[in-house]
Each structure stands twice: as structure tokens, then as C-alpha cells.
Amino acid sequence: MKHVSDLSRLGLFDAKVPRFTSYPPANWFSDSVDASCTRTWHSDASKNAEISLYVHIPFCRRLCWFCACRTQGTRNDAPLAPYVDRVLAEARDVRAQFVNGVQPHRLHLGGGTPTILSADLLDTLLSGLADIWGLENLQEFSVEIDPTDVGPARLDMLASHGLSRASLGIQDFDPQVQDAIGRVQSRELTQKVVDQLRDRGIEALNFDLLYGLPFQTARTLDATLEAALDMQPSRIALFGYAHVPWMSKRQVLIPSDALPDPKTRLALFDQARRRLLGRGYIQIGIDHFALPHDPLAQAYYAKTLKRSFQGYTNDTSPYLIGLGASAISTYPDGFAQNIPVTGQYANKIDAGEAATWRGYTLDARDHLKANLVEQLMCYHSADLSAAQRADAELMTAIDRVADHFDGAINWDGQSLSIDRWAHPLVRLIAVQLVTPSAVTSGERIYSAAI
Incomplete structure (x- = not known):
């Protein structure tokens, strides 16, 4: 890959900053946002506000070692039905607070492993949500599926409720890599689930892949990509594995000495990017790829991405209501996150209380920064609004960062763009634009760039 020396000079392989892909990062959340705050945001919503719903199912039959998500293992189904009941209780309480009505546009089940729920429990959850929110006009209903923990009965139930998009976790097909990350999942099993989904009329498929895994090489990654492409997903998310065992204790099981170094990681991503572009996929932002007919690619071209x-989306609803333990809700005026520990979540719901734990309120300057970061993350460029150009502090920050990344950034006082070779720097550029003090050499944080 060209420009490796330039990327090195500009700090790609050395700078240590928190993971930064959207503004504000979740580590800025505080208890200044509580149940009274979200209640006001709900009741003040405009008439028939457009909303999307996200339901977090935190349970997994197995805990993959690479994962840093809010999940917990369970060897039996005992906690599942009570959890679904509590999610529905929370849903009823939140819906009642939208006194001016709502128009649900999307529903997404994430986790964890949503398909850990039996067909009957999925029916209970989805029927309950439909009764509470009125889901007859959904534009999209999507579910994260673990191919090792799903079956025809659950797929039939999801299809009967209008499943339109499925996201399949794969990560890597190489047996040695799978053993090293605690996720054994054969190509044949994955293909079987893909076929079952398509047999039920579900053609919109997302695949999640990882680069930077232990024992992963150019050869093994290429083989994984070829196997995945043979299944013709409409989207691929190609995430960089973040080794943060101080944050996710299960990652201590991953052999750190088998991880590729930063320059090899970058080469792996570039190899994968070229393969996907060569097969007709469009690169979306920093780590997503979509076929031209996919709505995500269409949003990219229409500048509505x-x-x-949760990553890149073509969802334009101003409200994303998160239900369940650790779920994050998005509002025009801020963010709110539910308490992450399922036992504490249960106690709150059983007591008839809101599960809100923490959040962040956006002021006028936050909106200016958030818009700038979003444009850079989506398009590696930004056209500043009059309000952004009138913000002296923001303009000073852009001037400073443009000087620091001289040769990588084009800045004319109104438009900011990152040269193609410097796109891997976008996270580092974004974090320095809005939080320059975050760049440190600390041990407990990790590279934002690759």
C-alpha cells in the first residue's frame, strides 16, 4: 500500500485515542440525563413523530472471545421469558409518554443473540411490540442472526412478522482463526442459513466480517472474503478487531502475540477493500460496503447517509427508541442509555421505574460538531454551514488540525476534505477536531484509526 510512510508520519500507527466513530462518544455520557429528561423528550415530540425501535437482547448461548458488546452467557432459557416481559413493560411505559402519537418506521432486534429466543418468545415479543406501537407500516424489520443459534421455526416466525433484512455474524471462516477467537462456525452452516432466509423471501442480507484477528493472514482473509462473496450479501461490514482486554475481560483468552501489527492490519483492510470494490461493492464510510442497489448505497449517493x-444507516427518523438492558436511544436533543446490568434493569422495570441510566444532552455547539463528525465519517469530507463557519472555536480547531495533517487535508475555509490515501486517518482527525485532549499515549485506550 502506498503512503504508509506518510500515514506513519501523521500518527496512524502510534496515536492512542478512544474508539471514535460518532459524536458524542459514549464515554461522555453522564447521569445528567435521567428518566425525567427522557420523559420530557417523549412528551415534547411533535405530532405522530417518526421513530425507529431497537430492542437489545443481551443473552448469548456462547460468549465469543473477540466481542466487546454488552452480552451475558446463559446455558438455559430461564432468563429469557422474564426479560421479554420486561422489555414489553418498558415499551408500554415509553409509548404512553409519546402523548402526541408516533409513526414507527423501523424495528431492529440486536444483541447479544436475538435468535436465542424461541419461536414462541419471538412471537410474544413481536406481537407485543405491534400491539403497543403499531408496526403495520414498517419500512424495515431487521434482526441480527447467529447462524449457530437459529433454526427453521424461528426463521418462520420472524418471516411471519415481516422480517425484511437479516444481519449474519461471520467474522472469519478460517478454522485456526475461529479457534483463536472462540467462535466456531462453518461455511456450510452459514450457507445453509443463507439459503433458509432466501427460501423465505428475505434477500437483504448483511454480513459482519473482522480483520486484524489472531493468525489472520492475507491468504486466509482472501479465502474468507471469497466464501462470503459467493453467498452474495447485499452489505458487508468489515470491522477492525479492537483488542481491549482491560475493557472486555473475555479477550484475555485471545493470544495477543498472534495478532497482526498495525501496518499488517492496514494492509489486510486495504486488500479486503480492493477485493470488495472489484466485485462491485460501494465503500460506505470507514468500514461498510454495499451493492449499488442496496438502500445504504443509494443513501450514500443521495447524501442522506x-x-x-449502531453504524451506518439510511434511517432518517429523528427518534431511535432503545428498549432493553444497555440500549441507547437517540433524540433530537440528546442520547439516553438504559442501565446495562440485566439484574438491575429487571429491578427497575419490576418497580415500575424507567431504566434510564445515563446520557448526553446536545447543545447548539454539540450539533455543529456532531454534523461535522458525521460528514467526515460518511464522506471523508464536509461542507460547513454558515453556523459552523460562524463558530470561532470550531474554525480554530479546523485550522489547527489542517496544519497538523498538512498534505492529507484540503481546507479552504468552507469545505474540508481528506485525500483518498489519508482516509484511514479519519477517526484520528475527527477526534482531534472536537476533543484534542483525548490524544494521549495512555495504555488503557487504543488506536482510533485502524
């Missing part, structure tokens, strides 16, 4: 805590 959005970046949220």
Missing part, C-alpha cells in the same frame, strides 16, 4: 452508535 447517517452515522449512529
Whole structure:
């Protein structure tokens, strides 16, 4: 890959900053946002506000070692039905607070492993949500699926409720890599689930892949990509594995001495990017790829692409209501996150209380920064609004960062763009634009760039 020396000079392989892909990062959340705050945001919503719903199912039959998500293992189904009941209780309480009505546009089940729920429990959850929110006009209903923990009965139930997009976790097909990350999942099993989904009329498929894994090489990654492409997903998320065992204790099981170094990681991503572009996929932002007919690619070309805590989306609803333990809700005026520990979440719901734990309120300057970061994350460029150009502090920050990344950034006082070779620097550029003090050499944080 060209420009490796330039990327090195500009700090790509050395700078240590928190993971930064949207503004504000979740580590800025505080208890200044509580249940009274979200209640006001709900009741003040405009008439028939457009909303999207996210339901977090935190349970997994197995805990993959690479994962840093809010999940917990369970060897039996005992906690599942009570959890679904509590999610529905929370849903009823939140819906009642939208006194001016709502128009649900999207529903997404994430986790964890949503398909750990039996067909009957999925029916209970989805029927309950439909009764509470009225889901007859959904534009999209998507579910994260673990191919090792799903079956025809659950797929039939999801299809009967209108499943339109499925996201399959794969990560890597190489057996040695799978053993090293605690996720054994054969290509044949994955293909079987893909076929079952398509047999039920579900053609919109997302695949999650990882680069930077232990024992991963150019050869093994290429083989994984070829196997994945043979299944013809409409989207691929190609995430960089973040080794943060001080944050995710299970990652201590991953052999750190088998991880590729930063320059090899970058080469792996570039190899994968070129393969996907060569097969007709469009690169979306920093780590997503979509076929031209996919709505995400269409949003990219229409300049309506959005970046949220859940990644890239073409969802333009101003409200994303998160239900369940650790779920994050997005509002025009800020963010709110539910308490992450399932036992504490249960206690709150059983007591008839809101599960809100922490959040962040956006002021006028935050909106200016958030818009700038979103444009850079989506398009590696930004056209500043009059309000952004009138903000002296923001303009000073852009001037400073443009000087620091001289040769990588084009800045004319109104438009900011990052040269193609410097796109891997976008996280580092974004964090220095809005939080320059975050760049340190600390041990407990990790590279934002690759």
C-alpha cells in the first residue's frame, strides 16, 4: 500500500485515542440525563413523530472471545421469558409518554443473540411490540442472526412478522482463526442459513466480517472474503478487531502475540477493500460496503447517509427508541442509555421505574460538531454551514488540525476534505477536531484509526 510512510508520519500507527466513530462518544455520557429528561423528550415530540425501535437482547448461548458488546452467557432459557416481559413493560411505559402519537418506521432486534429466543418468545415479543406501537407500516424489520443459534421455526416466525433484512455474524471462516477467537462456525452452516432466509423471501442480507484477528493472514482473509462473496450479501461490514482486554475481560483468552501489527492490519483492510470494490461493492464510510442497489448505497449517493452508535444507516427518523438492558436511544436533543446490568434493569422495570441510566444532552455547539463528525465519517469530507463557519472555536480547531495533517487535508475555509490515501486517518482527525485532549499515549485506550 502506498503512503504508509506518510500515514506513519501523521500518527496512524502510534496515536492512542478512544474508539471514535460518532459524536458524542459514549464515554461522555453522564447521569445528567435521567428518566425525567427522557420523559420530557417523549412528551415534547411533535405530532405522530417518526421513530425507529431497537430492542437489545443481551443473552448469548456462547460468549465469543473477540466481542466487546454488552452480552451475558446463559446455558438455559430461564432468563429469557422474564426479560421479554420486561422489555414489553418498558415499551408500554415509553409509548404512553409519546402523548402526541408516533409513526414507527423501523424495528431492529440486536444483541447479544436475538435468535436465542424461541419461536414462541419471538412471537410474544413481536406481537407485543405491534400491539403497543403499531408496526403495520414498517419500512424495515431487521434482526441480527447467529447462524449457530437459529433454526427453521424461528426463521418462520420472524418471516411471519415481516422480517425484511437479516444481519449474519461471520467474522472469519478460517478454522485456526475461529479457534483463536472462540467462535466456531462453518461455511456450510452459514450457507445453509443463507439459503433458509432466501427460501423465505428475505434477500437483504448483511454480513459482519473482522480483520486484524489472531493468525489472520492475507491468504486466509482472501479465502474468507471469497466464501462470503459467493453467498452474495447485499452489505458487508468489515470491522477492525479492537483488542481491549482491560475493557472486555473475555479477550484475555485471545493470544495477543498472534495478532497482526498495525501496518499488517492496514494492509489486510486495504486488500479486503480492493477485493470488495472489484466485485462491485460501494465503500460506505470507514468500514461498510454495499451493492449499488442496496438502500445504504443509494443513501450514500443521495447524501442522506447517517452515522449512529449502531453504524451506518439510511434511517432518517429523528427518534431511535432503545428498549432493553444497555440500549441507547437517540433524540433530537440528546442520547439516553438504559442501565446495562440485566439484574438491575429487571429491578427497575419490576418497580415500575424507567431504566434510564445515563446520557448526553446536545447543545447548539454539540450539533455543529456532531454534523461535522458525521460528514467526515460518511464522506471523508464536509461542507460547513454558515453556523459552523460562524463558530470561532470550531474554525480554530479546523485550522489547527489542517496544519497538523498538512498534505492529507484540503481546507479552504468552507469545505474540508481528506485525500483518498489519508482516509484511514479519519477517526484520528475527527477526534482531534472536537476533543484534542483525548490524544494521549495512555495504555488503557487504543488506536482510533485502524
